[in-house]
Every structure is written in C-alpha cells, then in structure tokens.
Amino acid sequence: MLHTTALVLHILSAIAVFASLALDWLATAGLRRAERLQDVRPWVWALQVSAAFGPWARIAVLGFGLFLAFDAWSWQGWIIVALASWLALVLLGGGAFTGRTLRQMVALVNTEEADAAAPFASQVRVPWMWVLVLTRLGLAVGLVFDMTLKPSLVIGAIMVLVGAGVGLALSQRPSNASY
Numbered sequence: 001m002l003h004t005t006a007l008v009l010h011i012l013s014a015i016a017v018f019a020s021l022a023l024d025w026l027a028t029a030g031l032r033r034a035e036r037l038q039d040v041r042p043w044v045w046a047l048q049v050s051a052a053f054g055p056w057a058r059i060a061v062l063g064f065g066l067f068l069a070f071d072a073w074s075w076q077g078w079i080i081v082a083l084a085s086w087l088a089l090v091l092l093g094g095g096a097f098t099g100r101t102l103r104q105m106v107a108l109v110n111t112e113e114a115d116a117a118a119p120f121a122s123q124v125r126v127p128w129m130w131v132l133v134l135t136r137l138g139l140a141v142g143l144v145f146d147m148t149l150k151p152s153l154v155i156g157a158i159m160v161l162v163g164a165g166v167g168l169a170l171s172q173r174p175s176n177a178s179y
Helices: 002-033 037-073 077-093 095-111 118-124 127-149 153-171
Strands: none
Touching (some): 002 077, 002 127
16 A cells, blocks of 8 residues: 555656646747747746746655665666666756756846846846756656666666657757747
8 A cells, every 4th residue: 555655656746747847848938939028927937836846846756766666676777767867857957057047037037127128038048948958858758768668777778868869959959039
C-alpha cells in the first residue's frame, strides 16, 4: 500500500513538473512575441507561477522516486540516469540561470508605464531562456522514456541525451520573434 501510494505521488509530482515546464515554455514563447508592457505582464506572471510550484514539484518527484528506488528496484541503470537527469533539470532551470532574470523582469514590469513600447519588450526577450526551456523539455521527455522502458544505463543515458539534443535543436530554429 505504501509503495503504491508513493508511486501515485511520484507520477503526480512528475505531472506537476511537466506543468511547470509547459508554463515556462508558453511564457517564454509569449515573451518572444510581446511588444508592449500589457503583452509582457501575463507572461512574466506565468513565469512567477511556475517558479512558485516548479521547485516543489521537482523536490517531490525526487523524494518519492528515491523512496521507490530504495523500496523496490534498487539502483538499476535507468534509476541512475533518472537521478542525473533530475539534477540536470534542476541546474538548467534553477535560480542560478533564471531566478535573477525573472526578478529583473518582475521589477521592470512593476516600474514601467502601461504604454511602454518595443524597447521595453526587447528587455524581456532573453534568448538563452528559450534555449533552456526547450532543452529542459526535451530532457524531460527523454526521462519519461527512461522511466517507462527502464533500460540499461547506457541506453537510458542515450534516450535522455537525445531528448535534450532535440530540445536544444528546436530552440535554434528561426522564429518570427527577433532577438
């Protein structure tokens, strides 16, 4: 019963991680298209929401995952890949990369006038945030394959790296938004 409860909570935590990643993706894409302050505010707010629950979801998915690893499966290759992938997700999406930038965006949004034009919008277009968001999303999709198929260490690592590589490649595609 305890194992089943932990598994359900682990899956729900993973869903919350994906919700945070999806919100980051939508908000960053919205910021790429924004021209005026009124266009920027909702996307900055969305990033704030993601920043509020995303870290908790990542901690929960780790905690329940570790419980499951100790309880049932030991330390098979796919579990090691999952832990390394979790660490990469945290490092690529943590405060070191995005927290300071988000705080700057919030301060800018709260101080600018409502009719600010394109120069304001260019201050919230941060190209590397788009790269990080899509790389993290690709990594997370690769992680789902790893967790579902439970392969060896090498195959699991390849799946996660391919996912991250696809996300990175997609982030390099030209778009209508200019930086």
